[in-house]
Amino acid sequence: MRLHNAFFYSALFFLVGIFLSSVGVSVLGIIIFTICGAVTLLIRAFFASREKRSFFIYLAIFSFFALFGALRYESVDDDYIRHKLSFGMEQVIEGRVISNPYNNEKNTRFIVEAHGLDNGNMEVMAAPHEDIAYGDYVIIRGTVMKPPVFRESFFKKENIHGVVMHASISRISSNNGSVFLSVLFTTHNRIIETFYKILPYKKASLISGILLGERGGITDDFREALEKSGTMHLVALSGYNIGILVWAIEKLLRGMLKERVRLLISIIIIMGFIVMTGAEASVVRAGIMALLIMYSGYSERILNIRNALMCAALFMVWQNPYILVFDRGFELSFLAFCGILYAEPLFKNLLKREERGAGFLSWRDHISTTLAAQIGVLPLIMYMSGHVSLLSIFSNIFILEAMPIIMGLGFMLGITGFIADFASFIVGILLNVFLEYIIRVIEFFAFYSPTLKLPLTFLGMCILYAILIGLYYRFTRHKDMTYASLL
Amino acid sequence: MRVSYKVIIFILGLFLVVDFTVWFYLISRGHPNDLIVSVLDVGQGDGIFMKISHNTPFRDVDIMIDGGKGGLVLNELEEVLGFYDRYIDLLVITHPHLDHFGGFIDVLNFYKVGGVIYNGREGTSAAWKKLKNIIEEKGIPLIALHERDSIHYEKSVFDILAPHKHFLRGKDVNDSSLVMNFHDPRLTMLFTGDITERVESRLLSIASSSLHATILKVAHHGSLRSSISSFINAVNPRFAIISVGKNSYGHPGNAVIEQLLMRNIDVLRTDLNGRITIRTDKKNNVRIYKER
Numbered sequence: 001m002r003l004h005n006a007f008f009y010s011a012l013f014f015l016v017g018i019f020l021s022s023v024g025v026s027v028l029g030i031i032i033f034t035i036c037g038a039v040t041l042l043i044r045a046f047f048a049s050r051e052k053r054s055f056f057i058y059l060a061i062f063s064f065f066a067l068f069g070a071l072r073y074e075s076v077d078d079d080y081i082r083h084k085l086s087f088g089m090e091q092v093i094e095g096r097v098i099s100n101p102y103n104n105e106k107n108t109r110f111i112v113e114a115h116g117l118d119n120g121n122m123e124v125m126a127a128p129h130e131d132i133a134y135g136d137y138v139i140i141r142g143t144v145m146k147p148p149v150f151r152e153s154f155f156k157k158e159n160i161h162g163v164v165m166h167a168s169i170s171r172i173s174s175n176n177g178s179v180f181l182s183v184l185f186t187t188h189n190r191i192i193e194t195f196y197k198i199l200p201y202k203k204a205s206l207i208s209g210i211l212l213g214e215r216g217g218i219t220d221d222f223r224e225a226l227e228k229s230g231t232m233h234l235v236a237l238s239g240y241n242i243g244i245l246v247w248a249i250e251k252l253l254r255g256m257l258k259e260r261v262r263l264l265i266s267i268i269i270i271m272g273f274i275v276m277t278g279a280e281a282s283v284v285r286a287g288i289m290a291l292l293i294m295y296s297g298y299s300e301r302i303l304n305i306r307n308a309l310m311c312a313a314l315f316m317v318w319q320n321p322y323i324l325v326f327d328r329g330f331e332l333s334f335l336a337f338c339g340i341l342y343a344e345p346l347f348k349n350l351l352k353r354e355e356r357g358a359g360f361l362s363w364r365d366h367i368s369t370t371l372a373a374q375i376g377v378l379p380l381i382m383y384m385s386g387h388v389s390l391l392s393i394f395s396n397i398f399i400l401e402a403m404p405i406i407m408g409l410g411f412m413l414g415i416t417g418f419i420a421d422f423a424s425f426i427v428g429i430l431l432n433v434f435l436e437y438i439i440r441v442i443e444f445f446a447f448y449s450p451t452l453k454l455p456l457t458f459l460g461m462c463i464l465y466a467i468l469i470g471l472y473y474r475f476t477r478h479k480d481m482t483y484a485s486l487l
Numbered sequence: 488m489r490v491s492y493k494v495i496i497f498i499l500g501l502f503l504v505v506d507f508t509v510w511f512y513l514i515s516r517g518h519p520n521d522l523i524v525s526v527l528d529v530g531q532g533d534g535i536f537m538k539i540s541h542n543t544p545f546r547d548v549d550i551m552i553d554g555g556k557g558g559l560v561l562n563e564l565e566e567v568l569g570f571y572d573r574y575i576d577l578l579v580i581t582h583p584h585l586d587h588f589g590g591f592i593d594v595l596n597f598y599k600v601g602g603v604i605y606n607g608r609e610g611t612s613a614a615w616k617k618l619k620n621i622i623e624e625k626g627i628p629l630i631a632l633h634e635r636d637s638i639h640y641e642k643s644v645f646d647i648l649a650p651h652k653h654f655l656r657g658k659d660v661n662d663s664s665l666v667m668n669f670h671d672p673r674l675t676m677l678f679t680g681d682i683t684e685r686v687e688s689r690l691l692s693i694a695s696s697s698l699h700a701t702i703l704k705v706a707h708h709g710s711l712r713s714s715i716s717s718f719i720n721a722v723n724p725r726f727a728i729i730s731v732g733k734n735s736y737g738h739p740g741n742a743v744i745e746q747l748l749m750r751n752i753d754v755l756r757t758d759l760n761g762r763i764t765i766r767t768d769k770k771n772n773v774r775i776y777k778e779r
Contacts, residue, residue, distance in 0.1 A: 105557025200570035
């Protein structure tokens, strides 16, 4: 078996191990599962032809990586449980603010890394407009509560060990955090402030979501419109944002700098963007993949996109094993990408993209991409909410063509906000026109697009994915789907 | 010199856009003698916008009485003011409770403001301190008004009926609310903040005759602790507006609504009707528009 395939299958089994642990299978259960799996594969190898035999033997060996996955999960889980906090008691806690505080009309919310006897991270909710920033050293007075049962997995994923509600806060000192993060969070806040200063409220909240994933300002009515029109993904940061960022960096810097310097600048910008936007799973995934793609270009090595995706997943799940099962953003992002990777070429083929070109508003490209991504996430969305927007393909065709311009103008507006009000005003006028267009499209489709309620159980979702995979292999069997290609 | 037709089309297009913008601006300004009061849909809280003109084009005055709890007020303000207009002459904070001043933090950040009026009572919350800091940093005049003060603009007058110094220092911050009777040849409207029956009783005893108004902004989001029957009798409004959103306090109280309906007063609520706009026409007729 070739090295890249060996990597793929061992990583796959590692993820299987993490998955089984996440859903509550004990280590012993996983050992039994692994041994049974390996034995089954070896028996299969015994009956297989010579060509296929080595493939099954390798798979049997790699299946033991599931055990490594389980051990990794257990070790992180032990570490989480080891943090002891005294729940239910009124306490005075000292600690450092380690997140960019989020402020709304109900409270100021931030995460504190507590120092002293009680050590662990706490989500603190204080009065609205509390004057707190990342890196502040604070004293918190309040009662530490256990994370609520229904949000336990979320808290585990975020590595938060307790919650302090109605906390009273006093600041001891400032600037105790990383300078890099401080600068990024200040930039993030300043850009959003510029949006609200220059643009109408609804548009400012939309561009904040599109560019920085900040959804706090979106009104309930508009959120509903986004859901109904199937365009909610616009305000959830996705790989698309990173894609456009990379494209813009390439366009701007190509020819100006040496390739190595360009790669370095790209890495810094992409990492900065990931951290600034709160390191959402979808952005981290896209960021890692973008870096791999750029590095492969730089080192002139052939990139296996399937392995790049697996590499991103492996890195992220190794860092935080909880995200595999408890982070919907992570799952949606990977499934959407798998959809695009495997199904988009089929749709493009079907629409005769190569012979006839992209068409008006690049509709052939957008239909293929949107359909492929939606097929990837559809079973999961049906399992999660049960709502399916029927005309979302059309709303996305009308919107996606304008997105690079909107994001470009959004970045420009964010930057000009640091330079001159007049410059941001000019950019703001242009951006306003494009955002008006997008809002009209969203509201039009929200009004006319019917939504279906098609709820699925967990088993139903698994079956649907199995059917989709089966269909894929059926449609592509005439191509290179041989055991040789898997080896 | 030959000019390409593309340049001509571009210039014509530019003129068209400018022309459209100017006309849109002029038309959307409304009649120069308009009086507009919009009770904004800011969720649970109060947020009222007034535009007062007196046949003086381009010299209308924009006033906001309370700003709701948070950023929602920005969206509402744009609906009534247009996004291009980022100047408000006067902000009035009836009392230092978050659901009345919280939105002003965003308003002060993103709008230019001529002055701020409050009751003189200082709040204790972090949000209040932030608001005061912004006002101070921007050098905006902050004026404390009390019972017997008044604000005049042409023929429009705001009579300040409360707070009395006794309530200003009292335990219940709600009772320190600025109570203002707005009167003008076109409309009278009573703004009551969050006063309870205690202040209502006092107002009945000292200023019963000055309470009458065509429109009543019902006190404290329709709370059962406010709007006593004798007070409603003294105001004797045609319309009662309750500024309220989703809440756990039980606002507005059924008894309050029944009292108003019993007197044939039309009741409008921001939680059910959305933004409520009151306009006067050329003949000084009062017209009320509901968002839903």
